[in-house]
Amino acid sequence: MWPTMTTPNAAVRRVRKRLPYPLDVMLTCVRWYVACPLSLRHLEEMMLERAVSVDHSTVHRWAIKLLPVIEKAFGPRKREVGKSWRMDETYIKVKGEWKYLYRAVEEAGNTIDFLFRAKRDKTAAQRYFEKAIAPNGAPETVTIDKSGANLAGLHIINLEREAPIKIRQTKCLNNVVGQDQRAIKTVK
Template identity: 55%
Template sequence: MAMIEFKGSHFEREVILWGVRWYVAYPISYRNLEEMLKERGVEVDHSTLNRWVVKYSSQLEQAFVRRKRAVGTSLRMGETYVKVKGKWKYLYRAVDKDGQTIDFLLTAQRDKKAASRFLTKAIRYQGVPEKITIDKSGANAAAIEGYNTAGNPEIELRQIKYLNNIVEQDHRAVKRIIRPMLGFRSFRSAQNTLAGIEIMHMIRKGQLQDRGDLTPAQQFYALAA
C-alpha cells in the first residue's frame, strides 16, 4: 500500500493532517481554522489550508476505500444540493438499510446519465445490490431500469419515500459540515473536499476495518500511514 507523500511541504505531516481533519470533521470556515491553528502556534494562511484539503482528501479517500468494511445489499439512494461557483450541483449518495454509507458522487446535472454514473461507481466498488429504494425521482428509476435491461444481474427497484428517509437524514450530517463553507469555488475543490467530509462521516459510523480502540481522529490520521 503506497503511503501518502508529504515531501516538499514547509509544514510537518501531523500539522497538515490536523488541518485537513478539522476542516472536514467540523462546521468551520478556513478563516476559523486559520485562527485555531494560530492559537496552537502554527502560522498558516487560509489559502494554504484550502490547498491541503483539496490535495490530500482525495488521497485519503483512496486509502479509506481499501480498508472500508463491507456494506449491506439493500440500498437507499438519493441526492442533495451543493453550491459550486454560485450554481447548484448534485451530490448523489447511497446508504444501506443500517445507514452505512455505500458511495457518493458529485455531478453537474441531475438526470439519468448522472444517476447511471453514480450507480456504476457504487457497483464497481461495492458490488451489485439486491434492491435499491428511491423516492419518486424519474431519473434514478430510469438509471436502475437501464442497468437491468442491459443484461446485468437484476436489481429490485422500490419507490417508497418513507423507506428513503434514512438517506435523507444522512444527507443532513454532511450538509451540516458544508454549510459554513458558503459554497465551493471550483468543481474539483468541491469534489475533493466532499470526499474528506464523507470519509470522516464514515469513520464516525464505524466503517473502517481493524479500527481497534482507535478514536475517529486516530483512524483518520492512520489512513496516511
C-alpha cells in the first residue's frame, strides 16, 4: 500500500492542514480512485462500510489536491523503464468530448507515459514523445502501428538526436498496448 509518511514534506503538510481527515484515509481513497475502476460514489460506499463517513465530492477534492503532491513526491523514485517501447493512441470521451489518448508501454507492460490531445496528427505525436522521453530517457526501439502521424512525429524527434531511435511499424507487436487500452475504455 502507501509508504508511511511520518515526516511528510511541506506540500503534504499544507494540504493536510486544510483537510480534517487522517492522511491514511485520504491516501487510501485517492489510491483506490486512481488505481481501480471505481466511481466516487462506490468509494463513498466502501468507506462507509469501514465506518468512515465521507462524501464522494470530498474524495474528488482530495484527488485534485493530493495527486500533484503525490506525483511530485514519488516521481523521482519512479523505476526505470525498458528500452523497447510499444506506443499507440486511442480515442476516449472526456467530459463529453472525444480526445486522443497517446500511451506507451514497455516490454513488461508497464505504462511509460500518456498524453491527451484533441487531434491525432504529427504535432501531437511529437509532443507525446518529447513528454515521454524527458523523464524516462530515450528508448532504443519504438514499435508503432501504421499511423503516418506517429511515424512523422518520431522522424522529427530523430532529427534532433545524435543516435536515432529505431522505429518498427507493425500492428501485431502493439497488441500489448491495445489489450491494455480495453480497461481504459470501460466506463466508470
